[in-house]
Amino acid sequence: MLKQRIITALVLLAILLPATFYSTPVPFGVVTLVLLACAAWEWARLNGFASTASLCTGVACAALCAGSWFWGLPMARTGPLWLVVGGFWVLASAWVLRAGAASWLALPAALRLLGGLVLLWAAWLAVMQARLAGINFLLSVLVLVWSADIGAYFAGRKLGGKFFANKLAPSISPGKTWEGVVGGATTVLLVALGWIYADGHGTPDSASVYSHLWARGLPVLLIGVAFLTAMSVVGDLVESLFKRAAGVKDSSNLLPGHGGVLDRVDALLPILPLAMMLVSEGLV
Numbered sequence: 001m002l003k004q005r006i007i008t009a010l011v012l013l014a015i016l017l018p019a020t021f022y023s024t025p026v027p028f029g030v031v032t033l034v035l036l037a038c039a040a041w042e043w044a045r046l047n048g049f050a051s052t053a054s055l056c057t058g059v060a061c062a063a064l065c066a067g068s069w070f071w072g073l074p075m076a077r078t079g080p081l082w083l084v085v086g087g088f089w090v091l092a093s094a095w096v097l098r099a100g101a102a103s104w105l106a107l108p109a110a111l112r113l114l115g116g117l118v119l120l121w122a123a124w125l126a127v128m129q130a131r132l133a134g135i136n137f138l139l140s141v142l143v144l145v146w147s148a149d150i151g152a153y154f155a156g157r158k159l160g161g162k163f164f165a166n167k168l169a170p171s172i173s174p175g176k177t178w179e180g181v182v183g184g185a186t187t188v189l190l191v192a193l194g195w196i197y198a199d200g201h202g203t204p205d206s207a208s209v210y211s212h213l214w215a216r217g218l219p220v221l222l223i224g225v226a227f228l229t230a231m232s233v234v235g236d237l238v239e240s241l242f243k244r245a246a247g248v249k250d251s252s253n254l255l256p257g258h259g260g261v262l263d264r265v266d267a268l269l270p271i272l273p274l275a276m277m278l279v280s281e282g283l284v
Contacts, residue, residue: 005257012255020138025131029069036124037062039261042251043116046242046262047109057117064121074128082277085122089270093234097169101245119269126272140195140208141275145267147191148184148229149236152176155183168233173240176233185229192225212279224278231274232267239266 019027040061044054068074092115096104104112130138156177164178192210199211207215213224239262243251250259258264 008255008257020131021135025074025128028131029065029074029128032124032127033062033065033069035261035265036065036120038254039251039265040117040120042254042260042262043120044113046246046248046251047112047116048246049109049113057113061117061120061124064117065124068121068125069128074125074132077280078125078129079277079280081122082126082273082280085119085126085273086270086277089119089231089234089274093231093238093270096238096241097172097234100171101241104241105245123265123269123272126276127268129276130272134207136199136208137212140210141271142268143191143195144188144209144225144228144275145232145271147187148232149267150184151187152180152184152233155186156180159183169237172237172244176237181230181233184233185226188229189222189225192221196221209275209279228271228274228278231270235267235270239263 015031019031022028037058041054041058044057049057127138130141156175156179159179160177162179166178167174168176168178168181192213195208195210196214199207210221210225213221239251243249251262252260254260255264
């Protein structure tokens with residue numbers, strides 16, 4: 001299993017790294033479009049749709065992204081869009097986690113499918129705008145999620161149950177602890193401070209997401225880091241709830257040793273549009 005995970009990770013890196021650092025964003029746009037189209041296919045399957053309908057959902061996601069690219073939407077100013085998408089993520093995820101799997105499944109399947117499709121398209125548009133804002137900005141958003149995950153893992157293992165009597169969400173993800181959340185947020189804050197120092201207060205078109213927040217003051221940085229870290233955890237929990245509702249362990253087997261695409265990008269789906277929402281003024 002470990003060997004399989006390593007091989008899959010190396011193949012993904014061999015594709016993603018050259019695409020990310022290429023002189024134009026076209027290869028990155030194509031790779032991410034394919035990945036999110038696969039995620040849309042997985043989403044349809046999680047919601048009980050048959051093979052043909054699931055395939056059509058993946059094609060529809062790819063068409064939405066390609067159409068947005070053709071019409072120049074990644075290059076447009078879309079601040080109001082990120083406010084709407086970000087607000088929806090916060091409110092909808094709060095409702096889903098509170099109401100539980102039964103209430104989620106009570107919604108019409110077509111509505112669930114459409115909602116997921118729109119959010120996957122929004123994630124693609126956000127990641128493309130992040131890439132156009134600069135590789136430094138894009139990487140800072142990605143590393144935020146990875147840092148939160150790594151910090152939460154080690155803090156949860158070492159300190160889980162020592163400071164908080166209750167688990168974070170035992171009915172959805174029994175392994176997650178409040179100590180892990182605090183550890184993840186602390187790790188992200190340390191990464192943010194180091195990144196701001198490395199940026200050297202760079203120009204707006206090359207600065208990281210952390211420097212954009214720092215430019216508005218220390219309180220904004222602290223609140224922004226805490227908010228984004230919390231929403232990365234929420235993204236993970238929401239996908240876990242969807243998988244429990246569907247009665248599956250992984251969203252698919254597209255990535256051997258890692259599960260499906262949704263399993264790898266669940267925390268990024270809310271973070272990408274929310275990061276763009278927080279720094280959209282004058283960024284793109």
